[in-house]
Amino acid sequence: MPKITIDGKTIDLPAGATILQAAQALGIYIPRYCYHPALSVSGTCRMCAVEVDKAPKLQIACATEIADGMIARTDTAAVKKARKDVLEFLLANHPVDCPICDQAGECSLQDYYMDYGLHKSRVAPEDKIQRSKHRAAGRYLVLDNERCILCTRCVRFCDEVTKTNELTVSGRSDASFIDIREGKSLDNDYSLNIAELCPVGAFTSRDFRFKQRVWFLKRIKSVCTGCAAGCNIEVHYNENTVYRLMPSPNPETNTWLCDRGRMTYKALQAGDRLRKAFVKKGSMEIEPAIRHAAHLLDEAARKTGPESVVVLGSPYLSIEDNLALAELAATSLKTSNLCLDFPREQGVKDGILINKDDAPDANGLKLLKARYAGLDQGALIELINSGRIKLIVAEARALSSLKEKLRELSNIETVILAVTKSDLDFESACVLPYAANFETEGHFVNYKGLLQKTTPSVAAPDGVKPLWTVLSKLSSCTGAPIRLEDAAELRERISEFIK
Amino acid sequence: MERLKPFIALLDLDLLLFMAVSAVKVGFFLGAVMGFTAFLTWVERKLSSLMQDRVGPNRASIFGFTLLGLFHPIADGIKLMMKEDFVPARASKVLFTLAPVITLVPVLAAFAVIPFGNYIEILGYRVDLVIARLPLGLLYVLAVSGFAIYGTFLAGWASKSNFALLGALRGAAQMISYEVTLGLTLVGLMMVYGTADLQQIVLAQGRLLFGVIPAWGVIYQFPAFLLFLTAAMAENKRTPFDVVEGESEIIGYFMEYSSMRFAIFMFAEFIEIILVAMLAVTLFLGGWQIPYLGEAGFLFPCGRSIAIHPYAVVLAQMAAFAGKTAFMCWALMTLRWTVPRFRFDQVMKLAWQGILPLSLLNILVTGLVLLLAGKL
Amino acid sequence: MIEIKKVNNRPLNLLERIYVWEIFKGFLVTARHFFVNLFCPGKIITIQYPEITRPLEHAAKRRTRHRLKMRANGTPKCVACFLCATACPAFCIHIEAGEFTSSQVEKYPAVFDVDLSRCVMCGMCVEACPEDAIAMDTEVIPGGVLKREDMYLTRNKLLQNMPGDPSIKGAANRLA
Structure with missing residues (x-):
């Protein structure tokens, strides 16, 4: 294996590795714009130039493969001067409109200027070349050509990752600029990754635009629950508001994050977020609504026996919440009509990330099914068709397959648990809100069987509690509590499933 | 009516007249004192501001006129009346209500024996310009002012508040200590003038020493004057002896x-200033006497004399009394804004190790002098 | 001017320990102040503050109520970059950004509130502003209002400007 010495430190790496990777392995940081570990090397920015022994000129670290006995230096005067000069070229026509640029605070131009540049501009503001600003680029992006440094990360992303080829570099020489290809529009399923890839403020997110400055944001790692992929994310939030979701690269799950996944936080703030319970379409405080739901359960059990009540698990809910539903059926309602069987087609849909199954926890549900058994989907439909069922307790999205059936059979009442109103599309006897995945901890098993948990970042609206708490209260009101009153009890009960 | 006749017979004309005249005197004197008290609250604020290079109260206005802030006492009064009359839940209600009254009444009663003039003859009827001329007037003043301590202590006790009780304890200790001294400082004076009748003392101060100097108490008993002022200020519980209140520590x-309950305490305090001032004037500064002014006019030591109508003389003497009182009030207030507050142990030390031995010494020296002068 | 005053800490002599003479001396001092101020009220250095104000000197003028400057075309110079809110030690600035689609400078403050009841008048917002858009030179000293809302400066109140030449300092304003 070739042995390379950088700044006096030596390392062995397999052939084919570059100086930049070697430096990274040694903990030496080399500034870069165009290099991205998940994209091909283009070597356009020249920022990573280092001094290599016996080479007549500086070499770019991202594109120079290591050779045995190679000695490179990143801290010589020549390297420093090169970085400074490259920065001056990159900033020559830069508008320096950081105050209105969303990238400010996480911008490589700003960071490197403070680290390596600190030069006075030789180009007067009025002499700078003006290009198009805030040009719409697809549903989610805004393109500002003035700020662009032509690193082509965005072009390579569209060519190599999504393979949709929407972007190109138009023009030539110092008049070249990033452009959208004729007849294309930048709206692939991963377009927001471009805003994140862009080391400067050329591509910015239309969704996050002007909402908040990045230095105010707090970050916390969590898991996306948009589909069965179980991508790791970083939730960026401030003062109880989530502002954006970013991927948190994990070799087992994801490098990128799809646009749909990035928008899942919208459900928290949407106008149709449930903050109160609904009873026959009338708004009601949550506590009395829970008592009302308990009353409905009691009535159904008293009139037609406990077997007339069905409880549905949901592939959209965490293991905790499904456990509470299963316990509700077994302990509290004492009905054997519990359905934890939701067969879903899984697998990566587009070869990148997005899963065919849009439910995050179908595999978690299988763990519970192993323990609680219950009806399978066919038996459930049969049971409903038989007309013996009077009441269904379920999470809103889990009911979607039964929707048509329930519209036909108007004599079945429902107690529905939901986060947003848009999940509810038919009349229900009682709707109880619960805390979304950004507001509470929950365990999910992705399509590969990887167990992960979400981390709460913001607080739920006043009075809105996690689903398992809601069900625990509901069961207490029916007189047979499932005893899931605090997080410690919950942890103990789910420990057998999350080994 | 017939049955009432024996009782009416008992009330002879002299008694009726005496009662009527006394009522007029009480009305006149106490009215003047009360009015002056309200005025004094303004004076205190304005005086302290001037001393501290400030402007002082000047905002309360009626139709845009502020009259140098003279409306502030009225505004204060209205404000205090509008305030919530609050009794703490665990307080002893009766004593809590009684305490302000017990504070105010003895202070007002003490004015009864203070002469504010000599006498006038109206239609041959002699009216002494003192509400009640008691042979032991001085002792009466001491006795009555001793009652004030009940008000202080009951207020602190009845409030059921730690800080109030602490204040009351300090108050009781301080007032008892200085009460002793207050009496002893005046003994010398009684020895000199040979009487405890305040009118007699004032009359005695009309004489001349060596034919030139007015024989005021302050000449005979200068150390006693200072001791009296100190003890009286301590009785009054004002700075520098305001550890009882101590706004910055225990309230x-x-x-x-x-x-209004609070207002009564404040009012009593200001009335007490006037009382102390009047006592100091009566005992040490010649009372209503104007030097060289006799009943019929001025009689200067050089032999010249100016005849003045007796009524004019009495009026001048009453004005002199008021003027001297005003001056003493001013001096007491200025002193209040000059000297910082003592610590409680210093207050006690001053009483028992300073003023009390000195007043005893004063009695001893006075006695010796009188013995040697053969007047005893 | 700060000077060091040497305090004479010698023990008190007998006259001073008797205290009476010293009190009398103090009495004379206060009495002198009283009479001087009584007869020459004009010499009292206290001024009737809200009615009479002293002219602010030098830098004090730059620590008065805030204003937002305007461009020549009447739009606020502020581009809602949040740097003042970041610099503010009292957290009294609340900004919400809006978007102009027509202008070259696409960002503007849709909401710009300064809570004067929290402001400490430190001037850090002025220091931080990259656009020279906020200034504290109105020479209005805030305070003494009857309603809480009056302590709350909204964008429109801040934009009621003093006459002055619109400056083009600041990067983003080059475009306007």
């Missing part, structure tokens, strides 16, 4: 009081 015995 004091009236901490739980609000509204």
Whole structure:
């Protein structure tokens, strides 16, 4: 294996590795714009130039493969001067409109200027070349050509990752600029990754635009629950508001994050977020609504026996919440009509990330099914068709397959648990809100069987509690509590499933 | 009516007249004192501001006229009346209500024996310009002012508040200590003038020493004057002896009081200033006497004399008394804004190790002098 | 001017320990102040503050109520970059950004509130502003209002400007 010495430190790496990777392995940081570990090397920015022994000129670290006995230096005067000069070229026509640029605070131009540049501009503001600003680029992006440094990360992303080829570099020489290809529009399923890839403020997110400055944001790692992929994310939030979701690269799950996944936080703030319970379409405080739901359960059990009540698990809910539903059926309602069987087609849909199954926890549900058994989907439909069922307790999205059936059979009442109103599309006897995945901890098993948990970042609206708490209260009101009153009890009960 | 006749017979004309005249005197004198008290609250604020290079109260206005802030006492009064009259839940209600009254009444009663003039003859009827001429007037003043301590202590006790009680304890200790001294400082004076009748003392101060100097108490008993002022200020519980209140530390015995109940405490304090001033004037500064002014006019030591109508003389003497009182009030207030507050241990030390031995010494020296002068 | 005053800490002599003479001396001092101020009220250095104000000197003028400057075309110079809110030690600035689609400078403050009841008048917002858009030179000293809302400066109140030449300092304003 070739042995390379950088700044006096030596390392062995397999052939084919570059100086930049070697430096990274040694903990030496080399500034870069165009290099991205998940994209091909283009070597356009020249920022990573280092001094290599016996080479007549500086070499770019991202594109120079290591050779045995190679000695490179990143801290010589020549390297420093090169970085400074490259920065001056990159900033020559830069508008320096950081105050209105969303990238400010996480911008490589700003960071490197403070680290390596600190030069006075030789180009007067009025002499700078003006290009198009805030040009719409697809549903989610805004393109500002003035700020662009032509690193082509965005072009390579569209060519190599999504393979949709929407972007190109138009023009030539110092008049070249990033452009959208004729007849294309930048709206692939991963377009927001471009805003994140862009080391400067050329591509910015239309969704996050002007909402908040990045230095105010707090970050916390969590898991996306948009589909069965179980991508790791970083939730960026401030003062109880989530502002954006970013991927948190994990070799087992994801490098990128799809646009749909990035928008899942919208459900928290949407106008149709449930903050109160609904009873026959009338708004009601949550506590009395829970008592009302308990009353409905009691009535159904008293009139037609406990077997007339069905409880549905949901592939959209965490293991905790499904456990509470299963316990509700077994302990509290004492009905054997519990359905934890939701067969879903899984697998990566587009070869990148997005899963065919849009439910995050179908595999978690299988763990519970192993323990609680219950009806399978066919038996459930049969049971409903038989007309013996009077009441269904379920999470809103889990009911979607039964929707048509329930519209036909108007004599079945429902107690529905939901986060947003848009999940509810038919009349229900009682709707109880619960805390979304950004507001509470929950365990999910992705399509590969990887167990992960979400981390709460913001607080739920006043009075809105996690689903398992809601069900625990509901069961207490029916007189047979499932005893899931605090997080410690919950942890103990789910420990057998999350080994 | 027939049955009432024996009783009416008992009330002879002299008695009726005496009662009527006394009522007029009480009305006149106490009215003047009360009015002056309200005025004094303004004076205190304005005086302290001037001393501290400030402007002082000047905002309360009626139709845009502020009259140098003279409406502030009225505004204060209205404000205090509008305030919530609050009694703490665990307070002893009866004593809590009684305490301000017990504070105010003895102070007012003490004015009964203070002569504010000599006498006038109206239609042959001699009216002494003192509400009640008691042979032991001085002792009466001491006795009555001793009652004030009940008000202070009951207020602190009845409030059921730690700070109020602390203030009351300090107040009781301080007032008892200085009460002793207050009496002893005056003994010398009684020895010199040979009487405890305040009118007699004032009359005695009309004489001349060596034919030139007015024989005022302050000449005979200068150390006693200083001791008396010190003890009287301590009795009054004002700076530098205001550890009882100590606004910056314990608020004091009236901490739980609000509204007019609190106002009565404040009012009593200001009336007490006037009382102390009047006593000092009466005992040491010649009372209503104007030097060289006799009943019929001025009689200067050089032999010249100016005849003045007796009524004019009496009026001038009453004005002199008022003037001297005003001056003493001013001096007491200026002193209040000059000297910082003592610590409580210093207050006690001053009483028992300073003023009390000195007043005893004063009695001893006075006695010796009188013995040697053969007047005893 | 700060000077060091040497305090004479010698023990008190007998006359001073008797205290009476010293009190009398103090009495004379206060009495002198009283009479001087009584007869020459004009010499009292206290001024009737809200009615009479002293002219602010030098830098004090730059620590008065805030204003937002305007461009020549009447739009606020502020581009809602949040740097003042970041610099503010009292957290009294609340900004919400809006978007102009027509202008070259696409960002503007849709909401710009300064809570004067929290402001400490430190001037850090002025220091931080990259656009020279906020200034504290109105020479209005805030305070003494009857309603809480009056302590709350909204964008429109801040934009009621003093006459002055619109400056083009600041990067983003080059475009306007």
